[in-house]
Each structure stands twice: as C-alpha cells, then as structure tokens.
Amino acid sequence: AQKITQTQPGMFVQEKEAVTLDCTYDTSDQSYGLFWYKQPSSGEMIFLIYQGSYDEQNATEGRYSLNFQKARKSANLVISASQLGDSAMYFCAMREEPSTDSWGKLQFGAGTQVVVTP
Amino acid sequence: ETGVTQTPRHLVMGMTNKKSLKCEQHLGHNAMYWYKQSAKKPLELMFVYNFKEQTENNSVPSRFSPECPNSSHLFLHLHTLQPEDSALYLCASSLTTGVVNEKLFFGSGTQLSVL
Numbered sequence: 461a462q463k464i465t466q467t468q469p470g471m472f473v474q475e476k477e478a479v480t481l482d483c484t485y486d487t488s489d490q491s492y493g494l495f496w497y498k499q500p501s502s503g504e505m506i507f508l509i510y511q512g513s514y515d516e517q518n519a520t521e522g523r524y525s526l527n528f529q530k531a532r533k534s535a536n537l538v539i540s541a542s543q544l545g546d547s548a549m550y551f552c553a554m555r556e557e558p559s560t561d562s563w564g565k566l567q568f569g570a571g572t573q574v575v576v577t578p
Numbered sequence: 579e580t581g582v583t584q585t586p587r588h589l590v591m592g593m594t595n596k597k598s599l600k601c602e603q604h605l606g607h608n609a610m611y612w613y614k615q616s617a618k619k620p621l622e623l624m625f626v627y628n629f630k631e632q633t634e635n636n637s638v639p640s641r642f643s644p645e646c647p648n649s650s651h652l653f654l655h656l657h658t659l660q661p662e663d664s665a666l667y668l669c670a671s672s673l674t675t676g677v678v679n680e681k682l683f684f685g686s687g688t689q690l691s692v693l
Contacts, residue, residue, distance in 0.1 A: 462620075493678040503666055505684035512679055551621070558676040563633065566682060568621040 463487065464552050464569035472575050473542050480527070481537040481572045483552030489513075491557035494535040495566065496526070500548040508550075511535055542576045549573050581605045584669050584685035591659065592693055599654040599688045601669030609675045610652040611682065612644060615666040627652060628675045659692045666690070 465484045473479040485494065496508040511519045511526045519526040527536040539546055549571045558564035582603045591597050603610065612624040626634035627646040641663075643655040652669055666689050670682040 464620075491678060495681060497684075503668070503687035503689070505668065505670070505682075507681045507683070510679060510681060555678055555680070557678055563626075564676045564678065564680075565623060565634070570618075570620050 463567050464554055466552055466569035466572050468572045470573040472577055475576055475578050476541055478540045479542055481550050483535045483569060485533050485554045487556055489556045493555045495553040496537045497551045498548045544576050547574060547576045581683050582669060582671055582685035584688050586688060588689045590691045593659060596657040599667055601652040601685055603650055603671040605671055605683060607671040607673050608649050609672045611670040612654055613668040615668055661692050664690055664692045
C-alpha cells in the first residue's frame, strides 16, 4: 500500500509568491522521519529538508519550511518567495524506524510538478 | 566535483545489447543504492549495498545485475532488456542504512532508452 500521498500532480505559482505542497503519510510507527527532495529537469534529486517525528518545532531551511501536523499525518512543504529556479518536481518521502521486519527503506510519493512563472 | 557521479548521462541500447551504468561517490559513504524512475510512477528501489554487501534486492529481474566492488563504486550491468525498462536510473549513497534521519545523496541519473 502507498504510504506517501501527494495529491497535487502539478501546480503553477507566480514568482515571489509562496506555495504549499501537500504530503500525507501512513504509518503506525512512533518514530519516523520525513524528507522533501527537489528534482529539476537535470534529473538529480536534491535534499531540501528533514522533519523527525519527535521534533517539536517545524523544520526550516532558508526559504523552505515544513508544516508538520502529526495528528493529521501531514508534512506539507512551504516554499516562500518562489524563484524561477524553483521550477522542478518535488518529492515527499518517509523512513520508518528500522526493525527486525524492515531495514528502514526510504519511501517516496509520486511527486508534485511545480512551475514558477514570471 | 559533485558528490555522486553517474555515467553515462544518456544511453540508447537495443534489446540484445549488454551495457553497464556506473556510479561513483566521493562522500565517504558506506551505502549505495540503485533506483528506477519511470514516467508517472514513484521511485522504485532496486538494490541496496551496505559496506559492499547487497542487503536488498527488490524483486528485480535478473537482466539487471548490480556490482559493488568497493564502497565508492556501484555498477548496474544490463543485458537483454525490454522496452519497458526504459527509465531514468538513479544512484544514491548514504553514510549507512537503517537510521531514521539518514538522508540520501543522489546522482543526476542515466536516462536509458531500450529500442
């Protein structure tokens, strides 16, 4: 079963505006990590931001912030002041705590394509 | 020099050809991964190596054969592929496996077309 759901296949956003990319996840674990990656047309997946399940504060990295709502199992990425270079595919991913049954594979959502317009 | 380097960037091969994809990481990591990215599908994990030992084979057909001679190099040997194997193949590395906050570092991928 799909553990990471990104419901927005594509979005247009105007330069300098903020955009929120949705991500919901499914786990029964108490300990897990949430990641966001950016994939420009060049192909490389670039790590953006990480949120641990026990982190009390929402993670921030420059113009990226993560709106973590644990009870709702959502980890939305907010990009502030969008730039043309932000046009890319964005992937949400989750890793559950390794156990005897699972070594802790990073599981990816289907991605959201963001196009920033002038 | 980028952390994870993949060659070639593009590859076109016939179904009877044999080719290899190469991945090299300069980050001092111990774990390396092969992922397949097809259009309109989530990333699919193919293989994982940790300290040169294969720790995951995600039911990948035998026409894909990985090789990890050391912690810095990873190969994917391809033979008698099918057109549905056309995809972007991404290599990644991490310091180790099995740590919740461990992030993966990816290469730029090899875009493979099978004719």
